[in-house]
Amino acid sequence: MKILAFNGSPRLKGNTATMLDSAISGARENGAEVELFNLYKMQFSGCISCFTCKLLSKERPIVCVIKDDLQPVLEKIREADAILIGTPVYFGSESAATRALIERLCFPYLNYADYAKSHFPRRINVGLIYTMNVPIELFEKVGYNVNFGRTRDTLGREFGSCKMIFANNTTQYDDYSLYEANSTREIKKAYRDAHFSDDCQNARQLGEQLASGKLFNS
Ligand SMILES: Cc1cc2nc3c(=O)[nH]c(=O)nc-3n(C[C@H](O)[C@H](O)[C@H](O)COP(=O)(O)O)c2cc1C
Structure with a gap:
């Protein structure tokens, strides 16, 4: 079981x-081999809309053709048993x-002729971790269930x-008295002490599920 993991935060010791x-510990403890990529340590761009991945000729590539730090990783994902972002x-x-x-990951696999038929050759799990300032009570009110649900559906498809x-x-800050904020160090710390270890436990379980190889939706 090979899992490729991606940290999409520039902070290498932050919440994400x-x-x-x-999640990675949970996966490794259950026998998975995990490779982690810190995206902000890599040089790469988003899709440049060249449509080479939509060519009908033999030149059509399997993964995105842009040559940068991401390309070898996109090749590796072809062989991955799960993805963690x-x-x-x-x-x-x-x-x-x-x-x-x-x-860059999804567009080459998106089948423009039939959205339901992905070009990715296998069915694998993707785990998606979001960390945010917004408290749980406001999550739906600000529409995050819809925003992130769209990404979940794209990756799932x-x-x-x-x-x-x-x-x-x-x-976000070690010392809230030094920065502009709508909270204080004490309030933030009390919340973190009460919740963050449960969040990490949840992440560990996600890693365990990825290592199991059983599709989330099966
Ligand atoms: C540029 C920027 C924009 C942000 N926008 C939002 C936002 O729209 N909603 C939110 O809940 N948190 C927002 N945040 C807060 C971060 O998502 C949150 O603190 C997160 O846990 C940081 O993760 P990290 O510690 O891994 O960097 C923003 C932070 C930054 C730096």
Whole structure:
């Protein structure tokens, strides 16, 4: 069982990285081999709309043709048994690097002639971890269930099955007195102490499920 994991946060020890660590531990403890890529350490762009991946001729490539740091990783995903993506929420969406990964990863597999027939040759699981400031009570009100649901559906359609988990009301600063904020260190710490270990436990379970190889939707 080979899992490729992606940290879509520029912070290598932030909330997303911590959640990913838990998921990766859960997967490794259940026998999976996991390789982690920090997207903000790599040089790559999103889709450039060249449509080479939509050619009907023999030149049609299997993965995105843009030659950059992402291309060898896209090749590896061909052989992966599961994918794990962690992202902070930026302006109600995935981070820019995560969006770029999803565009480059999914577009070549999107079958323009029949959306229901992905070009990805197998059905595998994708685990999606979101970390965000928005508290759980506001999650649906601000439309995040719809926004992230769209990404879940895109990944699920191209790869087989996709499950999302969340960490809400995360801590951004070590010292809230130094930065503009709508909360205080004490309030944020109390919330984190009460919830973040449960969020990480949830992430661990996601990793265990990915390692099992059983499709989420089966
Ligand atoms: C540029 C930027 C935009 C953000 N936009 C949102 C947002 O729209 N909604 C939200 O809930 N949190 C937002 N946040 C907060 C982060 O999503 C949150 O703190 C996250 O847990 C950070 O993850 P990290 O520690 O892995 O970097 C934003 C943070 C940044 C830096």
